[in-house]
Amino acid sequence: MNIGLIGSGGREHAICQKIFESRSVDRIFCIPGNAGTSKIAINIKANILNFKEIHKIVKTNKIDLVIVGPEEPLVKGLVDFLIKKKIKVFGPSKYAAKLEGSKAFMKKLCEKNNIPTAKFKICKNLTQVKEFLKISKLPIVVKADGLAAGKGVTICSSSEKVHNISREIFNGKFRSSKKLVLEEFLIGKEVSYFIIVDKNNFKFFGTAQDHKKVKEKDQGPNTGGMGAYSPAPIVNKSLEKKIIYKIVKPTLRALKKSNNHYRGFLYVGLMVVKREPFLIEFNVRMGDPECQVILPRLNSDFIKIIYNAVIDNLRRIKIKWKNEKSMTIVLCSKGYPGNYKKDVLITKINKIKFDKKVKIYHAGTKLKDGDVVSTGGRVLNFTSTGNSFFKIRNLILKSLKMLNWKAGFYRKDIGWRVINKR
Numbered sequence: 001m002n003i004g005l006i007g008s009g010g011r012e013h014a015i016c017q018k019i020f021e022s023r024s025v026d027r028i029f030c031i032p033g034n035a036g037t038s039k040i041a042i043n044i045k046a047n048i049l050n051f052k053e054i055h056k057i058v059k060t061n062k063i064d065l066v067i068v069g070p071e072e073p074l075v076k077g078l079v080d081f082l083i084k085k086k087i088k089v090f091g092p093s094k095y096a097a098k099l100e101g102s103k104a105f106m107k108k109l110c111e112k113n114n115i116p117t118a119k120f121k122i123c124k125n126l127t128q129v130k131e132f133l134k135i136s137k138l139p140i141v142v143k144a145d146g147l148a149a150g151k152g153v154t155i156c157s158s159s160e161k162v163h164n165i166s167r168e169i170f171n172g173k174f175r176s177s178k179k180l181v182l183e184e185f186l187i188g189k190e191v192s193y194f195i196i197v198d199k200n201n202f203k204f205f206g207t208a209q210d211h212k213k214v215k216e217k218d219q220g221p222n223t224g225g226m227g228a229y230s231p232a233p234i235v236n237k238s239l240e241k242k243i244i245y246k247i248v249k250p251t252l253r254a255l256k257k258s259n260n261h262y263r264g265f266l267y268v269g270l271m272v273v274k275r276e277p278f279l280i281e282f283n284v285r286m287g288d289p290e291c292q293v294i295l296p297r298l299n300s301d302f303i304k305i306i307y308n309a310v311i312d313n314l315r316r317i318k319i320k321w322k323n324e325k326s327m328t329i330v331l332c333s334k335g336y337p338g339n340y341k342k343d344v345l346i347t348k349i350n351k352i353k354f355d356k357k358v359k360i361y362h363a364g365t366k367l368k369d370g371d372v373v374s375t376g377g378r379v380l381n382f383t384s385t386g387n388s389f390f391k392i393r394n395l396i397l398k399s400l401k402m403l404n405w406k407a408g409f410y411r412k413d414i415g416w417r418v419i420n421k422r
Contacts, residue, residue: 194290211225
């Protein structure tokens with residue numbers, strides 16, 4: 001089977017590696033891929049939002065199954081387009097992808113179906129923002145309605161900041177957002193719960209804890225993710241039952257009722273308050289960097305799972321997991337999540353002999369005259385597995401120190417909430 005993988009980040013390199021390990025795969029085509037995927041797949045440079053170009057690549061290379069990694073082509077409707085062309089594709093429809101593509105859509109769905117979430121108001125102008133502030137306690141969470149690459153959420157501790165951030169969004173800071181969602185600030189523990197879904201069933205696909213803030217001890221602005229670990233110890237059987245019955249099942253049922261069933265990965269972003277789960281966000285794909293810690297723990301054939309989801313046969317699949325912990329630390333370009341330099345040479349990446357237990361997933365990289373250079377804010381993901389988060393993190397930090405990339409930085413405290421417990 002020939003597989004087409006859409007995307008170029010760390011998530012896609014982790015997915016590409018699992019595809020590569022599958023016995024049923026002949027060739028992998030990454031569109032566009034990165035320097036890491038080029039070692040195990042054929043990279044094809046293309047605009048992933050140009051659906052006709054994608055279709056031409058699929059037909060030319062006789063691709064049997066397309067897997068869509070990032071959110072934007074899903075939200076824009078790539079899955080619908082390929083299905084109309086009679087191509088097997090894994091991912092949700094354009095309508096179902098609104099769960100991530102529009103915070104307002106997600107909040108309305110929660111309200112209509114009694115799904116626990118923070119109190120909110122959808123605002124289209126500053127007058128509505130002021131009205132919500134009058135009846136709310138600070139801090140307030142301001143969320144851009146549309147996609148914002150993980151940077152559209154701001155926790156505001158003053159009314160002035162709420163006004164300023166809201167004004168920026170209304171003035172077009174994010175191209176996808178003409179409105180915003182104001183939300184009460186919930187105090188609790190954040191966790192990510194993943195499932196894989198077909199037309200009739202869903203299966204558990206891991207838990208993880210992401211670290212969004214750029215600085216250690218969770219300080220500074222939000223990023224796309226500075227690191228993660230899996231599994232998340234907070235998710236026990238009791239909490240999992242609540243997540244499934246209060247959030248997952250009502251969501252999938254609501255989509256089915258509107259004749260828009262869900263198919264693909266579903267990332268359930270939660271805040272756990274006094275042992276009760278509250279929905280913070282949905283992502284309609286694997287998280288990044290959560291994917292990089294979940295997939296190394298997978299002990300089943302990845303493509304077998306994906307293919308059976310596409311043909312609505314998940315019921316017959318048993319997904320097996322390794323009894324190991326996993327962690328990833330993201331190496332970023334200096335200046336991220338603000339301005340940073342591109343095309344910076346990563347001199348030692350192919351020369352150092354890292355520990356065999358450490359996997360390096362490329363994110364913002366490309367090959368330039370045979371050398372690996374940086375192309376993004378998040379550049380590399382150093383990942384490892386084992387029995388102790390403490391030992392895993394030390395091993396990763398040792399590898400990062402060996403690389404010693406002067407143009408980059410990383411958080412040394414990933415997993416700080418669980419490290420003390422070893």
